[in-house]
Amino acid sequence: MAMAEVAEPAERKPRGRREPNEERIRARNQRLILKAAIEVFSKKGFDGTPISEIAEKSGLPKANVYYYFESKEAIYRAVIAHLIQGWDDALTHIRPEADPRTALEGYVRAKLEYTRKNASESRLFASEIIRGAEYLTRADRQHMKDVTDKAVAIVDGWVAAGQLKQVNARHLFIMLWSATQFYGDFEPLAADALLVKRLTSRHYEDAARTIVDTVLGGILAASA
Template identity: 55%
Template sequence: MPREKAPDKRRTPKAPEERIRARNESAILRAAVELFARKGFDGTRITEIAEASGLPKANVYYYFETKEAIYATLIERLLQGWDKALEHIRADREPREAITAYIAAKLDYSRRHATESRFFANEILRGGGFLSRVQRRHMREITHERVEVVEGWVREGKLRPVDPRHFFMMMWATTQFYADFAEVAAMTVGKAKLGIADFNEAQDAIVSTILQGCLPCPASSAVEVS
């Protein structure tokens, strides 16, 4: 009996139509987030998004039925990116390793998606009206899951007693500052614009400061002299 062939696990190349859709949707979202970050939802028109994306207005409506749909997609993508970073905070990892990886991931996201971060910050400053109930519930639940991880580390003596909620807000504030207030950060370090080296230095400083504040002091190794 002939042996069955193993299934081909290689990715099937995208059809031309799928590639065109992906390229056009990316152009629309890239143009939209820049406009929303500067002008807000009410101040941005579909016509402007079309012009900035280099596509006819009809094409924008073809991929996104409404301006609200574009806005909601941008919010959802950003939350997914932040969720990905939070995956580093796990009970099966040591706090030093997990916290370091999380801060690195958040800073990397801030560097690569600075406009998206500013867009979301502006949405929250305007009251977060476009955050759905499902998204709000998800944000509470995923934060609670990671809070429980930190509480477990504290119980095990792997971290000093810290309020895990404020602990996370501290990390969010420091890592997102480099995106939301990029001009201030660049001015502070004496640069016209932040580069990769500046983000690497920021990572070292944030990680060092936070770990020194939350990791337990090593046991004294002093030896009694008889």
């Protein structure tokens, strides 16, 4: 998906295969550019990001950025496409045969972990949604919907089986998503609320416990 956005070099050996070395340089430089782009876009948004800053951060001259990507928008789209792939990972903890407590706790912890280790990516994604999600493709959104639907069906199954109290699974996932997201995306606020300068792994641990205890305490059926 990301590949469609990448500019082709204007001049290339006709019909011949590219040198493996060329490919490696391409891959490396594209990675450098995307990594730098995530940082800058997440801090300044799409309109506020100058390509020159992406170039500087990636150690390449500005013109080279244009050699690898045909426009600023192409870089942005490639970044978005890349980070959508991280969306599902945490949700794999939600499996029908799993015990609800274990599954939901696994999801919350995985989500917190992801947000902590990929803070810039996470903020960029949040930024994109706040601005109205205009660069998310229909396919991206459909994918996220499908993944959500599957998780919702599993929770509904647990409710039907009497393992969980009656709960609106869609709103439940919104709660879990937003709570976990908060610690990474809104770190300055979270740090203020917790009376510290910066969040440490201990705060993430406390967050996980509070979310899991509170939510599970509210929906776990008494018999479970």
